[in-house]
Amino acid sequence: MKASVILKNSREKSLLRRHPWIFSGAVTKIIGSIQPGETVDILSSKGKWLARGAYSPFSQITVRVWTFDPDEDISQEFFHARLKQAFNSRSLLMKNNNLTACRLVNAEPDGLPGLIVDRYADFLVCQFLSAGAEHWKQEIAACLKSLMPHAGIYERSDADVREKEGLKPCAGVLSGQEPPEFVEIQENDLYFLADIRRGHKTGFYLDQRDNRAALAEYAENAEVLNCFAYTGGFGIYALKHGAAKVTNIDSSADALALCERNIALNDLDIAAAENVESDVFQILRKYRDSRRQFDVIILDPPKFAESRGQLERAARGYKDINLLAFKLLRPGGILFTFSCSGLMTPELFQKIVADAALDAKCEAQMIRQLGQASDHPVALNFPEGHYLKGMVCRAGNMFP
Numbered sequence: 001m002k003a004s005v006i007l008k009n010s011r012e013k014s015l016l017r018r019h020p021w022i023f024s025g026a027v028t029k030i031i032g033s034i035q036p037g038e039t040v041d042i043l044s045s046k047g048k049w050l051a052r053g054a055y056s057p058f059s060q061i062t063v064r065v066w067t068f069d070p071d072e073d074i075s076q077e078f079f080h081a082r083l084k085q086a087f088n089s090r091s092l093l094m095k096n097n098n099l100t101a102c103r104l105v106n107a108e109p110d111g112l113p114g115l116i117v118d119r120y121a122d123f124l125v126c127q128f129l130s131a132g133a134e135h136w137k138q139e140i141a142a143c144l145k146s147l148m149p150h151a152g153i154y155e156r157s158d159a160d161v162r163e164k165e166g167l168k169p170c171a172g173v174l175s176g177q178e179p180p181e182f183v184e185i186q187e188n189d190l191y192f193l194a195d196i197r198r199g200h201k202t203g204f205y206l207d208q209r210d211n212r213a214a215l216a217e218y219a220e221n222a223e224v225l226n227c228f229a230y231t232g233g234f235g236i237y238a239l240k241h242g243a244a245k246v247t248n249i250d251s252s253a254d255a256l257a258l259c260e261r262n263i264a265l266n267d268l269d270i271a272a273a274e275n276v277e278s279d280v281f282q283i284l285r286k287y288r289d290s291r292r293q294f295d296v297i298i299l300d301p302p303k304f305a306e307s308r309g310q311l312e313r314a315a316r317g318y319k320d321i322n323l324l325a326f327k328l329l330r331p332g333g334i335l336f337t338f339s340c341s342g343l344m345t346p347e348l349f350q351k352i353v354a355d356a357a358l359d360a361k362c363e364a365q366m367i368r369q370l371g372q373a374s375d376h377p378v379a380l381n382f383p384e385g386h387y388l389k390g391m392v393c394r395a396g397n398m399f400p
């Protein structure tokens with residue numbers, strides 16, 4: 001008999017809205033014996049069947065829902081159908097935009113909680129981030145193999161979030177060939193080398209694709225400062241679209257070395273790029289003190305807030321770099337500013353950037369709102385999935 005999780009009185013409301021998480025505080029008891037990652041039925045306090053999901057006893061999220069359909073069994077066929085649907089939903093995006101890299105499965109919004117699958121040319125890179133995804137790893141790998149028979153399947157389950165699920169970091173080949181040191185991918189009219197074995201996330205910040213492309217409009221003849229450059233992303237789009245000079249800043253020498261290779265790969269003028277290994281917080285101060293100015297600045301920092309307790313400190317970090325950026329922009333200059341902290345709401349982020357402009361004594365407009373690319377969908381019933389927020393601001397005059 002399948003085990004069941006019984007919810008406390010009237011705690012089924014979020015499930016009725018098809019939100020896929022059940023927090024430990026909503027559970028009154030568990031009937032039957034069950035191991036982490038195995039499938040449980042979820043019942044209301046009155047015994048009504050609500051959903052079926054993966055049990056995760058070490059996480060605050062006790063169950064992640066696989067299905068709201070009582071007739072749907074969780075089996076290899078289930079994963080095959082969900083994966084196929086997710087793959088199909090990206091096929092036009094890839095075909096019409098000359099992409100060879102794309103997020104094919106974005107976890108909860110694709111009905112597959114805890115599972116990420118990113119395609120990099122002939123490789124699929126997977127992250128199994130929940131007890132449920134981990135439990136079905138071999139079946140999922142078999143489905144991926146049948147959907148893309150020639151692909152190498154590589155696991156990058158070395159993200160910190162696994163710890164919360166009681167899982168250890170894990171990486172390596174799941175099927176097919178070992179990936180080379182770098183995989184070449186195409187994004188719009190540009191090429192990048194991605195290090196899928198050791199790079200950040202699964203190798204590349206696929207979520208920023210549309211925002212990198214949006215930079216093209218502002219690049220011509222511009223002097224661009226690309227902060228938190230990683231392997232060059234925004235900077236390479238700027239060079240491609242006519243920037244006079246691009247300064248890429250990152251604290252990682254490896255990332256900047258790959259940035260240089262990416263510039264060469266696209267036949268762009270290496271003399272127009274300046275790659276500086278430095279802490280962004282420090283170098284922005286140095287540029288302020290030396291009165292250096294730019295036409296376009298990009299601020300794409302790593303996640304500053306991992307937990308609610310870190311939000312205030314994160315807010316100070318965002319304000320600091322945005323304030324300095326507004327001081328370094330020429331009048332009419334453009335700021336691309338981002339936060340990928342899921343806990344930071346768009347409203348709060350906008351307020352922080354507004355406060356930064358005010359303290360920098362810079363009149364500024366928001367001319368565009370940005371988010372994660374469409375292969376990172378947000379389920380309407382799961383707003384938690386909307387983590388990447390961005391704005392394009394135009395700096396006006398300084399006021400006294």
Ligand code: SAH
Binds near residue numbers: 279280
């Ligand atoms: N914009 C990039 C992704 C940026 S990821 C793209 O489109 O591909 C964030 C980057 O910030 C990482 O490369 C990391 O090495 C760098 N980083 C983190 N903290 C930093 C700091 N204090 N100063 C400079 N770089 C930092």
